[in-house]
Amino acid sequence: MIKFIISVIIILALIGGAIQFVSTAESWTLVVNKEAAMSSIQNGAIAVYEFIKELIADADQIKGVDLAIEK
Secondary structure, eight states: OHHHHHHHHHHHHHHHTOEEEEEOSSOEEEEEOHHHHHHHHHHHHHHHHHHHHHHHHHHHHHTTOOOOOOO
């Protein structure tokens, strides 16, 4: 469960652009901006919430469609 929560936090930070990949000739590094990470996690959570809210609203509209087939 903790791995799932940490994965969600990392994914939201990636969506918000708080984690940057920096490579040199000698090494590869991931740079995390803490302030940007916090705001991107919040913005990412809001974006996911809005997306799910729209899906639910669209599903309610589909209920009114009659899918009967006439021969």
